[in-house]
Amino acid sequence: MGAPDAIAAAAPGERSRAAAVPRCARRGAVAAVLLALLAAATHLVAPAEAAVQRVRIGSTTYLAHGKVRLTGATSASVKKVWVEARRSGRWLRITATTPVKRKKFSLTIARRASAQRVRVASGNARSPARTIRALESDACGVRPFKPNGTTWRCTLAENFDGTTLDRTLWKPQTNFATGDALRAACYIDSPDVISVSGGRLRLSVREAEGLGLQLCTALLPSPITRYVAGMVSTYHRFTQQYGRFEARMKSPVVGVPGFQESFWLWPGDRVPTAVKWPAAGEIDVVETYSVHPDLAIPFLHYTANDNGGPVPGLNTAYCHAPRGEFHRYTLVWRPRTIEVYVDGRLCLRNTSADAAFQKPYILLFTQALGTAENAFRGGARLPVTMEVDYVRAWQ
Known part of the structure; x- marks a missing residue:
């Protein structure tokens, strides 16, 4: 009966240490979950960042009848683009969307009586702005x-x-x-x-x-x-x-x-x-x-x-x-x-x-x-x- 009594006497302390181990394990598990979530978030953000990557105007070609063709390239994830123009201190969309084919685009816009600043856009991506020359004018x-x-x-x-x-x-x-x-x-x-x-x-x-x-x-x-x-x-x-x-x-x-x-x-x-x-x-x-x-x-x-x-x-x-x-x-x-x-x-x-x-x-x-x-x-x-x-x- 003595041994069982000794064991019984020691049980409260042992139980305390036994309880302590799961708490440490739980902390570690929580940390692991947080790290996993952080890693998952990192992987989730990367594609989104890729979707708003570069749009670049390569050439500006002046055509007949006051038209201008803008051609350029995009990142692989860009599927469509449009043109925005600076009007009254704001950027305004001035064309419909145009599909991007093999990371290339071609858009045509009209020249105006005065020079204008334009850029090509897609999602959150914006190309550097270009200046489009004004239409030719004279005394008339x-x-x-x-x-x-x-x-x-x-x-x-x-x-x-x-x-x-x-x-x-x-x-x-x-x-x-x-x-x-x-x-x-x-x-x-x-x-x-x-x-x-x-x-x-x-x-x-x-x-x-x-x-x-x-x-x-x-x-x-x-x-x-x-x-x-x-x-x-x-x-x-x-x-x-x-x-x-x-x-x-x-x-x-x-x-x-x-x-x-x-x-x-x-x-x-x-x-x-x-x-x-x-x-x-x-x-x-x-x-x-x-x-x-x-x-x-x-x-x-x-x-x-x-x-x-x-x-x-x-x-x-x-x-x-x-x-x-x-x-x-x-x-x-x-x-x-x-x-x-x-x-x-x-x-x-x-x-x-x-x-x-x-x-x-x-x-x-x-x-x-x-x-x-x-x-x-x-x-x-x-x-x-x-x-x-x-x-x-x-x-």
Whole structure:
């Protein structure tokens, strides 16, 4: 019985040491687990880091029509890329995603009027930024592109700055009249009907208040009228054969028939010809009529009988351009084709290559009284005024 008692007496201490061993083991086990978790985390992070590795632009190639191609390489884990541009102090995405093939990419973006900073991105990866050159510009602004990818060259840029008409470029018309036998207006050289201010040319039709009745020889045999109008041209100041011509202008809202506004070209008389109008030619880039308040109507006059009158799709067209708003009217004139655009949309295309269109022309703007169905019979508050924001020409 003694031995068992001795054992029993020693049991509490032995139990304490026995309990101590598992606690040490537990600490070691916890440490091992923490180390294992740390190692696992290290292995988990590595692939994520690999996914946001390098994107690099290798080359920048300037293409036709204002495009730029960016090519480069990525790390193996990058599957798609896009382009970001610096705008107003922030990086903004400007293209859709493009797949990366064999760690290579190719992206195309458009140049802008000013230089821009761009970079290629994927996930958290960003390439070093590149500067993309601005589009070519001159006195007319950014140079428009021709179909072959080259650019037009500015030959005339008139923004109507200042407060008076530039008479080195423009000549007021004074020897014609507008309207019909019942209501006609005499073209005069006066600030009452021709003025420049606020960056715009203004041409008006008005009653000759304070000017008295007008003796207008163009109205013979009835040369007296109480209406006056404004018209300017580049007669003996600027002519051009072929090229691109554009004006931004607004026709007035009047609510009744009687008014016509025009941006047009007329053959210069410095090239002698025995041919008479209409065979001699006339290019009406746009005519607007208050009787048709939503239409812009180009008209090409040529051939001895003027093609028998208007032939939509051949010498005229009817395109949407509401009065009271500024619209861009563009003529693209080549040896074999004439195209007219309204706000960038093709309105008329002529491929006659007629002899009438193979010589230099002058530019004209007219605020007129109408004729026929668009004749003025009253009902509008005068003056009625068209506005021209700019006119430009290129070759």
